[in-house]
Amino acid sequence: MSDQLYQDRIVALAKAKTGAGKLAAPTKSARRDNPLCGDRVTIDVRLDGQGRIAEIAHQVRGCLLCQASASALASVAVGQDAAGIAAVRHDAERAIGREQGEAAEPFSAFAPVAAHKARQECVLLPFEALKDALS
Amino acid sequence: MSFDVGAVRGQFPILSEIIDGKPVHYLDNGASAQTPNAVLDAVRTYETTGRANVLRGVHRLAERATDAYENARVEVATFLGVAPMEIVFTGGCTAAINLVAYSYGSLLKPGDRILLSELEHHSNIVPWQLLRSRAGIEIDMIPVTVDGRIDLDKLPGLLTPRTKLISLAHVSNVTGALIDVGAVVAAAKSVGARVMLDGAQKAPHGPIDLPSLGVDFYVFAGHKAYGPNGIGVLWAKAELLDAMPPFMGGGSMIGRVTFAETTWAPAPRRFEAGTPPIGPAIGLGAACKWMRALDWTGAHAHEMTMVQHLMDGLQKIDGARIFGPAGLQNRYPVVSFMLDGVHPHDVAQTLDSFGVAVRAGHHCAQPLMDRFDLDGTTRVSMAPYNSRGDIDALLTGVRHAAKTLR
Ligand SMILES: Cc1ncc(COP(=O)(O)O)c(C=O)c1O
Numbered sequence: 001m002s003d004q005l006y007q008d009r010i011v012a013l014a015k016a017k018t019g020a021g022k023l024a025a026p027t028k029s030a031r032r033d034n035p036l037c038g039d040r041v042t043i044d045v046r047l048d049g050q051g052r053i054a055e056i057a058h059q060v061r062g063c064l065l066c067q068a069s070a071s072a073l074a075s076v077a078v079g080q081d082a083a084g085i086a087a088v089r090h091d092a093e094r095a096i097g098r099e100q101g102e103a104a105e106p107f108s109a110f111a112p113v114a115a116h117k118a119r120q121e122c123v124l125l126p127f128e129a130l131k132d133a134l135s
Numbered sequence: 136m137s138f139d140v141g142a143v144r145g146q147f148p149i150l151s152e153i154i155d156g157k158p159v160h161y162l163d164n165g166a167s168a169q170t171p172n173a174v175l176d177a178v179r180t181y182e183t184t185g186r187a188n189v190l191r192g193v194h195r196l197a198e199r200a201t202d203a204y205e206n207a208r209v210e211v212a213t214f215l216g217v218a219p220m221e222i223v224f225t226g227g228c229t230a231a232i233n234l235v236a237y238s239y240g241s242l243l244k245p246g247d248r249i250l251l252s253e254l255e256h257h258s259n260i261v262p263w264q265l266l267r268s269r270a271g272i273e274i275d276m277i278p279v280t281v282d283g284r285i286d287l288d289k290l291p292g293l294l295t296p297r298t299k300l301i302s303l304a305h306v307s308n309v310t311g312a313l314i315d316v317g318a319v320v321a322a323a324k325s326v327g328a329r330v331m332l333d334g335a336q337k338a339p340h341g342p343i344d345l346p347s348l349g350v351d352f353y354v355f356a357g358h359k360a361y362g363p364n365g366i367g368v369l370w371a372k373a374e375l376l377d378a379m380p381p382f383m384g385g386g387s388m389i390g391r392v393t394f395a396e397t398t399w400a401p402a403p404r405r406f407e408a409g410t411p412p413i414g415p416a417i418g419l420g421a422a423c424k425w426m427r428a429l430d431w432t433g434a435h436a437h438e439m440t441m442v443q444h445l446m447d448g449l450q451k452i453d454g455a456r457i458f459g460p461a462g463l464q465n466r467y468p469v470v471s472f473m474l475d476g477v478h479p480h481d482v483a484q485t486l487d488s489f490g491v492a493v494r495a496g497h498h499c500a501q502p503l504m505d506r507f508d509l510d511g512t513t514r515v516s517m518a519p520y521n522s523r524g525d526i527d528a529l530l531t532g533v534r535h536a537a538k539t540l541r
Contacts, residue, residue: 005484005488006481006484006485006539006540011539011540036496037480037496037497037511038496038497038501038504038510038511039480061510062478062480062510063478063479063480063481064477064478064481064540065481067478116484119480119484122480
């Protein structure tokens with residue numbers, strides 16, 4: 001089963017490193033750790049006057065799935081507020097089989113993770129960090 | 136004379152399983168080892184011909200159970216070269232360390248000091264932190280060298296007259312390094328401190344002569360030493376056990392109970408409140424007996440040949456680095472490595488697709504990971520039944536991860 005986990009689309013998302021790094025002057029930052037595996041995500045955001053994300057950057061010390069998820073999230077985050085990000089999260093949850101329905105791009109790439117329960121938190125960790133940063 | 140790996144493998148039914156079309160290359164023995172027929176048979180014999188509670192019945196099943204349970208204590212004691220009455224069965228290695236931290240810890244005074252090392256498993260750190268919050272003791276840490284050994288050169292400078300206990304891993308569960316017990320014991324004597332060894336990663340590699348080591352406490356886990364889950368061992372010198380108050384209260388650990396006062400049973404029963412893990416203890420007794428029958432000179436040489444084969448193979452993979460001793464001296468077959476540009480979890484997941492089981496992550500040793508700023512390592516931990524085929528499958532998987540994931 002795990003033969004198929006690291007499909008090209010997931011590897012490509014991780015390698016793209018969209019949004020990797022730090023912001024010079026973030027409005028908010030948040031860090032999340034997964035105590036089980038030690039993955040760590042730090043997210044910086046710059047918000048506009050309406051609480052929408054104007055700029056986002058992430059630092060991931062974690063596995064490929066976590067990197068790919070942070071990269072995918074950064075690619076769709078600009079212009080979204082907390083409610084918009086919550087909607088994107090549903091997409092990720094659908095992709096990994098935790099919710100019913102079809103996942104849209106780019107999170108549809110994470111479909112292979114549905115078969116790997118132990119790795120699903122890796123995909124969700126960037127969302128947890130971003131939620132903290134937006135709250 | 137040479138060590139017959141095939142004959143050892145044949146005693147472990149799981150090793151001939153085919154799972155999802157793949158053979159079992161089990162290299163996660165440091166987390167839990169597999170169990171041989173001798174252990175499975177002993178547990179089955181208890182469950183099917185002698186199952187009853189221990190110590191409390193006069194009927195013959197109870198007598199059989201009690202005999203088998205006490206015989207297991209003798210087997211474990213023989214394995215460690217000590218007296219059976221100094222063997223306390225616990226729920227695990229963690230439970231044994233907590234027992235010492237609670238019970239021996241209750242004899243300590245505020246300001247007394249406990250010395251640990253930076254490479255300890257969380258189970259040899261957190262119980263002492265709990266004791267610190269409870270009793271105001273202090274904790275000191277021996278640093279670790281770049282090759283993953285406890286830096287004993289730093290030991291003398293960390294000892295004080297208030298140091299009461301030095302508690303260290305006999306073998307590191309991350310780097311495989313074996314500690315120089317003689318040096319620790321000599322240093323401890325200079326300030327009158329006690330020594331405890333966490334033998335979780337040492338016990339699976341053969342009988343241990345505790346009296347010649349000169350330590351005061353020893354703990355290990357059954358499931359890592361080819362025995363069942365849910366059983367662990369605490370050994371302590373009789374004089375220490377006699378002085379220690381109970382950890383848990385309940386049945387079997389008492390002398391006489393009235394509501395005004397209760398007196399304690401002598402050790403080891405004082406520390407075995409309630410119905411103990413009888414089947415698991417019997418299984419562990421069988422595991423100790425099985426280990427005593429193995430040719431450990433041959434087994435250890437074989438394990439070290441596998442370590443060398445692994446190291447040679449990793450060296451040929453671009454960006455693979457070993458974290459731990461580079462040589463074979465004073466080390467056991469636990470080998471941690473990093474693959475530059477690939478996270479350890481992704482290495483381990485890829486290996487799973489080749490039928491290879493390893494552990495990746497912080498190995499419950501976060502202070503050590505922090506010290507060397509590591510995201511974690513991939514850990515290969517071997518047992519005598521591991522073959523060259525296991526290591527070759529692993530190396531193939533690591534090469535695949537290196538090629539596809541970075
Ligand atoms: C060195 C060391 N100490 C203690 C433990 C704890 O053992 P257990 O979880 O079986 O209680 C382990 C196992 O993970 C270990 O490797």
